[in-house]
Each structure stands twice: as C-alpha cells, then as structure tokens.
Amino acid sequence: MRRNLIAAALASITALAAGAAMAQMPAPADIIKAWDKNADGVVDKTEWVAAGRPEDRFAMVDVDKDGKITTEELTTAMARMRAARPQGEGGAPPAPPAEPKN
Numbered sequence: 001m002r003r004n005l006i007a008a009a010l011a012s013i014t015a016l017a018a019g020a021a022m023a024q025m026p027a028p029a030d031i032i033k034a035w036d037k038n039a040d041g042v043v044d045k046t047e048w049v050a051a052g053r054p055e056d057r058f059a060m061v062d063v064d065k066d067g068k069i070t071t072e073e074l075t076t077a078m079a080r081m082r083a084a085r086p087q088g089e090g091g092a093p094p095a096p097p098a099e100p101k102n
Contacts, residue, residue: 028074028075034051043069044069045067061074063077
C-alpha cells in the first residue's frame with residue numbers, strides 16, 4: 001500500500017512538472033523578440049543559429065522559404081511540435097499505475 005502511494009505521488013509530481021514546463025514556454029512573439037538581434041521583427045538564419053538552434057531546423061520553420069522566420073511561422077511550428085508530441089510528454093498526463101493484485 002505504501003509503495004502504491006509513493007508511486008502515485010511520483011506520477012502526480014511528474015505530470016505537474018510537465019504541465020508547468022509547458023506553462024512556462026515563452027510565447028512565439030517573445031521568442032522572436034529575444035532572438036531578433038537587428039530588431040527587424042523577424043529571425044534570419046544567422047540569428048537562429050546564434051540563439052543556439054540547430055541550423056538544419058531553420059528550413060522546417062521557414063515555411064515560405066524567404067530566409068526569415070516570422071511570429072506566425074514560429075507559432076505554427078510550435079503548434080505542430082506540440083501536436084506531434086507523444087502522450088505523457090506535455091499531452092494528457094499518463095494514467096496512474098494499476099495496483100497489483102495480491
């Protein structure tokens with residue numbers, strides 16, 4: 001019984017931590033503002049890489065292939081990533097473990 005309570009508590013803490021991490025994700029507009037070093041309202045590939053992002057992912061986010069990432073493009077990319085994330089990783093919390101039958 002005690003193990004079950006500990007397991008349930010750990011599962012709850014894990015689910016809460018995942019939810020808190022998602023809640024702390026900055027808005028796309030704030031990300032653009034932070035990475036946009038020349039203040040032109042978009043992020044170019046140089047700024048993307050300088051922000052520590054993988055160079056090859058730039059093309060995945062730059063949907064219109066104009067060499068700039070807009071707030072709208074980043075918003076869309078972030079939504080796609082959230083939708084592709086497996087359950088239990090920012091999606092619905094996993095079900096608690098079943099109690100063993102003794």
